[in-house]
Amino acid sequence: MADLKVKFLGVEFKNPLVASSAEPTANYENMERVVEAGTGALVVKTMTDSEAMKQLSYQTRWRYLNERHEVCRGKIPRCFSFYGRAGLEWRNPEEWAVHVEKIREQGDKENCVVIGSIGGTNVDSWVNLAKITEQTGVKMMELNFGCPHPSQMENTKTGMVIGQDKTVATEIVKAVSESVSIPIIIKLTPQVVDVVEMAKAVKEAGAEAVTLINRFMGFVVNVETGKPVILGSGGIGGPWVKPLTLRWIHEVYNKLGMPITGTNGPYDAKDVVEFMMAGATTVQMASAVMAKGYRWLKKTIKELNEFLDSHGYKTAEEVIGIASRSAMTYAQMAEFPKEKAVIDPDLCTMCRACINSCFYNALSVKDDKIVVGDCWGCGICSCVCPEGAVTMQGGPVNE
Numbered sequence: 001m002a003d004l005k006v007k008f009l010g011v012e013f014k015n016p017l018v019a020s021s022a023e024p025t026a027n028y029e030n031m032e033r034v035v036e037a038g039t040g041a042l043v044v045k046t047m048t049d050s051e052a053m054k055q056l057s058y059q060t061r062w063r064y065l066n067e068r069h070e071v072c073r074g075k076i077p078r079c080f081s082f083y084g085r086a087g088l089e090w091r092n093p094e095e096w097a098v099h100v101e102k103i104r105e106q107g108d109k110e111n112c113v114v115i116g117s118i119g120g121t122n123v124d125s126w127v128n129l130a131k132i133t134e135q136t137g138v139k140m141m142e143l144n145f146g147c148p149h150p151s152q153m154e155n156t157k158t159g160m161v162i163g164q165d166k167t168v169a170t171e172i173v174k175a176v177s178e179s180v181s182i183p184i185i186i187k188l189t190p191q192v193v194d195v196v197e198m199a200k201a202v203k204e205a206g207a208e209a210v211t212l213i214n215r216f217m218g219f220v221v222n223v224e225t226g227k228p229v230i231l232g233s234g235g236i237g238g239p240w241v242k243p244l245t246l247r248w249i250h251e252v253y254n255k256l257g258m259p260i261t262g263t264n265g266p267y268d269a270k271d272v273v274e275f276m277m278a279g280a281t282t283v284q285m286a287s288a289v290m291a292k293g294y295r296w297l298k299k300t301i302k303e304l305n306e307f308l309d310s311h312g313y314k315t316a317e318e319v320i321g322i323a324s325r326s327a328m329t330y331a332q333m334a335e336f337p338k339e340k341a342v343i344d345p346d347l348c349t350m351c352r353a354c355i356n357s358c359f360y361n362a363l364s365v366k367d368d369k370i371v372v373g374d375c376w377g378c379g380i381c382s383c384v385c386p387e388g389a390v391t392m393q394g395g396p397v398n399e
Contacts, residue, residue, distance in 0.1 A: 002308035003315040004301070006040070008281045009183040009208055009259055011139050013040035014111045015301055016276060016316055020263050020284035021046050021117045021142065021187075023086065024294065031103040034112070037297035041113035043284065044103070046144045047096050047129055048088040048119040052156045056087030056149060061230040064238075064291060069220055071229060078267065082238035082287035083220055084230060085149060088119050088158075093132050101136040115185070116141035119158045126172045127179045134180045141182060143207075145169055146189040146214025148235040160214070163189035166198060170205040177206025185261065187211035195248040196255050209259035211284065212248045216241070238287045239267040246278045250324045253279025269303035276316070277323035338377035339395035343370050347389035354381035354390055 004015035019025055019034040021043040034042045048054065062084035064072040069081060089096050100116060107114040116133035118141060120126035126143070133141050147159030162169050169186075177184055186202040188195055190213040199210045218236030220229040242265030249262050262280030266272055267288045275283040289296050304316070313319060341354070341362070348370060355363045355370065362375040382390040 001305055002313055004040075004305060004308075005315070006281050006317050006320070008261065009140055009185075011113055013113055013282060014038075015040040015304070016280075016282045017272060017297060017301055017304070018042060018115075018261060018282050018284040019289065019297065020286040021144070022286035022290070024286065024289050026089065028099045028103055031099075031114075032106060033294045034297065035103070035106055035110050037294045038301055039112060039297050041115055041282065042103075042107070043115040043117050043142055044089075044100050045096075046088040046117040046119045046142075046147070047093050047100075047133060048121075048158065049093060049125045049129065050088065050119065050121050050150075050156060050158050052153055053088040053119065053147075053150070053158060054090045056085065056153075057090040058087070060084070060086045061234065062086070062290070063220075063230060065220065065229075071222075076291050079239045080287075080291070081218075081236055081240050082290070083218060083234050083236045085234045087149070088144070088147065093129055097132050097136050100133065100138065104137050113140075114138050117144055117187075118142075119144040119147065120172070121156075121158050123172055123175050127175050130176045130180045130184075134182055139182060140185060140208075141180070142185045142187050142211055143173065143176060144187050144214075145202075146187045146211070148189065148191070148215050148217040151191075151217055152233050160189040160191060160217075163187075163198065163214075164192055166201050169198065170201050173202045173205035173207050183208040185209040185211055187214055187263075189214050190216060190244065190248065190264075196251050199252045199258065200256055203256060203258050207258075209261060210252060211261045211263055212252060212280070213245050213264050215264060237264045239265055239271070241265045242267075242271060242274070246274060249275065249278040249280050250327065253321055253324045254327075269300050269307050272300065272304055273307055273319060274323075276319045277321070279321045279324045281320055337395050338375070339379065339392040340375040340377055341372050341379075341381050342391050342393045343372060344389045344391070345369060347387045349387055349389075351386065353384045353386060357381060357384045 019042040026045040065081040104114040116138040118129040145163030150156040150159040215235040215237035245265040261282045262275035263284035360376040
């Protein structure tokens with residue numbers, strides 16, 4: 001079996017799977033089940049001094065959406081959207097710290113790394129929350145600069161509101177990093193012009209790693225009622241967002257080289273591998289766990305090991321960043337010859353799906369056969385052919 005251990009911020013994780021800060025880590029009983037599932041780590045529900053964010057927990061609404069963004073009933077598709085609202089930890093920081101310390105002790109016994117999470121409302125409260133969290137004995141903590149809901153709430157300056165303000169964000173990171181001795185991880189929002197620039201700013205201010213990325217803010221409509229789903233705006237993430245998340249992991253990995261824990265998009269073991277190949281050392285999961293239950297964590301770990309074994313990898317660390325390191329720039333791509341569509345006449349049924357989708361007018365019919373003219377190599381025809389009769393050849397295609 002492959003060795004699943006990875007080292008993140010100087011700490012050894014028995015495997016790269018992490019339960020992210022969400023409902024599955026919102027109380028001791030839930031976190032205990034995460035530990036029992038065999039996960040490498042968990043991030044506790046975010047400790048806060050924001051009364052507004054505590055109260056939002058009592059207005060929690062969640063919906064799984066299908067590919068048409070309709071509310072699912074019974075069957076949740078593979079590429080779902082997870083839409084909803086939830087506040088931060090509703091207990092007072094000192095009370096929540098008791099639960100965090102208790103699960104940290106349990107995690108130590110089971111070799112599950114417990115990661116703190118905080119969300120303050122001003123510099124002093126961030127520092128105070130960080131000190132309370134450090135006293136629980138956790139080995140590292142996450143600063144939540146990504147929660148989308150404060151952007152929709154008056155006078156609630158935490159979460160994404162911080163993550164969109166580089167000046168305030170770096171001031172907080174500097175103050176917290178100087179007040180505690182354990183590493184700090186910044187959970188960033190995707191809703192900025194450039195996540196790399198924000199990651200660079202918090203790194204220079206004292207952050208050792210980043211969590212990429214939190215959810216977006218969305219708005220879902222029920223056309224039958226003419227009203228919004230769950231009354232109004234909500235955070236949205238899930239497997240559909242994976243390519244967007246992987247883009248930022250790839251760029252931060254390549255441009256900054258700082259440790260990354262990935263989140264927002266992973267559904268199964270294959271996704272975990274994709275996150276790691278893009279540059280993440282550990283991968284956080286929440287929405288799939290909330291759909292499938294805690295057993296999904298155990299299943300994902302098992303299948304991760306099976307994947308590594310079947311592909312000849314001896315360790316999980318081998319895959320970290322391999323896709324990012326082989327990615328070409330647009331300028332490098334231009335140095336290679338274009339691919340060209342090649343049609344297998346034995347498989348072609350003359351359905352003309354390829355012709356209908358060729359917007360470069362490279363395909364035509366001649367002598368009852370589809371022929372390829374001046375092909376631009378875009379590859380659409382190879383995707384729409386129902387018989388697999390079209391392949392792209394002649395260039396560095398790497399699908």
